[in-house]
Amino acid sequence: MDKSRVTIKDMAMKLNLSTSTVSRALKDHHALKKETIRMVKNLAHKLNFIPNIAALNLLNKRTNRIAIVVPEITNYFFSMALTGIQNVIASTEYTLMVCLSNESYQEEVDIIENLWRIQIDGVLVSRSSKTNNFDHFRQLQSKGIPIVLFDRDCKGLEADKVLVDDYLGAFQAIEYLIKSGCKTIAHIAGVKNLLTKNQRLQGYLDALKKHGLPVIEKNIVHAKGFTYEDGIKPAKLLLNSKHPPDAIFAANDRLAISAMYIANKLNLRIPDDISIIGFDDEPHSIYLNPALSSVWQPGYGMGMLSARILLKHLSEKGALVNEFRHEVFKPELITRASSNKILTSSKNKG
Amino acid sequence: MDKSRVTIKDMAMKLNLSTSTVSRALKDHHALKKETIRMVKNLAHKLNFIPNIAALNLLNKRTNRIAIVVPEITNYFFSMALTGIQNVIASTEYTLMVCLSNESYQEEVDIIENLWRIQIDGVLVSRSSKTNNFDHFRQLQSKGIPIVLFDRDCKGLEADKVLVDDYLGAFQAIEYLIKSGCKTIAHIAGVKNLLTKNQRLQGYLDALKKHGLPVIEKNIVHAKGFTYEDGIKPAKLLLNSKHPPDAIFAANDRLAISAMYIANKLNLRIPDDISIIGFDDEPHSIYLNPALSSVWQPGYGMGMLSARILLKHLSEKGALVNEFRHEVFKPELITRASSNKILTSSKNKG
């Protein structure tokens, strides 16, 4: 920080006033002469006075810092969420700190513990897929630091939550596949997690059940992670089997794209031989050949709301809030050529 | 911030010492009894004492905050760079603030001006493509705030710079295309910028010249931005023309993918009819059909180095540094099927 900043003291001297008067004038204290206020404000404007944040923080026992903890940002959903969060935070006096857990439970724990050390006011969290225990979050809360969870729920943890209806997104995707004529629909699920219910898997299961399709165990494969590479093995497993499925619903676009890749290698036609639907609707999905159907999530909006909720908490500090908000956004199935069996083969529906 | 933190005063009272002694003991002041130091440190450890950052900041006239200003983060290169930066910053007492200019000059100016208001210690910048005037950066520097530029150069601005050799990347791409038999190579360039020299374009031009190929004006098209959409028009322009080129080198992968998309629509075979090479090597490029050749940039490493350079500056504050570092990373051409004419058609080279 540069040293040439004007302080209240400087202005007080120039105006032959006390620092308290200047301070009060700057906040339009009612009991001051209008003239005094005018004078002070004029000078402040002329000298480009800006209150020293460190001094205020010391006084208010705050740091004006918010942290966001996410598994990664090289992913469309998280980068959009971060963009939304940042756009809200940017117009406040808060500073946003980005922390990456790399989908690792241990890294996440370390980060959270460190957040207390380095003194932040509040936290936005999308937990790692490996996280089965939420005590690190509880510990932070117990120190008075509010947490807003977004995208990935922590069952049993009481906090504000901004989620997307994964169940619905999956359900709709499966129903669409069924209606387009698919009979054996496989699912490449995300990382297996002991504690948190996998809503996308559940939506898949319930949709099958609703339409009287059998659940075939070997048609449900858990990926080891969420990268393209992680999708290769599950896709091979499914598509190389004796009775390959006629559709794959993947837990995200990367896994879906890997499945498309393998299908291509095996000379399977998409969607004629195998329909594929992803989740996330990354921008490049539309430029694949064929274009990938996917479930879109409102990352930007979720980010904005999460940030607003956290800011609200911080401004209400002291007023103990026992009620947590629980917001659920609706995803949207975007159908494209990769799942458009009907459209492609018989041209009778859009 | 929670209020239950232990302060030096608390410890001083418990130990019947003055705060100065405690303060000194914590930093191993030479003139203190070993015994005293031990006692203080033990207690500090037992009570989990952590110095109050706001107090230190007030004292040191710092804020411990660093800002990174980038056009966007929903892009592989920037998100990797940010990841690298964050990983360096995370182990320090600094907090990283992410600011997005959305490729807009005006937004960038606003951000930079605001950075001074909100008091940050240093800035990492990758300027917007529309930025032709660097006075906002100079103004910030003149207030004593160090700036490290990364990825996108600002010609004429004196600052630390961490760049990638765009010229070389483009040159190698074009040479490769020429060697693989392409005769008319087009270029989809990025946003036209009055001031900064377009190194990728220059590399393209020089490679053509070196190999005696003519520069055809209409085979150089500037995109309006860097999104997939921005690539559609240039691609149509090139591929719909009377004498379409037999290769396209695009300024980034998104533009290249749009070109692939249009080529597909026009039933042009890639690479037989048209070779395509991008820039950035986004992870999904390998899963396209055909896989996209691209110039890889070491985003993560560039981010790390930029952060280290900035930290160095901040630690040396006071010692006026007149020498700026100027680091240039080497990119790497990754060849895949989209440009592999020889391999694909006659199988005689890899």
Add this chain to the structure above:
DNA sequence: TTGTAGGCGTTATCAG
């Protein structure tokens, strides 16, 4: 070897 005092910039309380 340790304590005292003053200051970093701001605000709140109490006087006047």
Add this chain to the structure above:
DNA sequence: CTGATAACGCCTACAA
């Protein structure tokens, strides 16, 4: 209506 004082938590001359 305005000023003096203390306080936030820490550090560092200067004293002792």
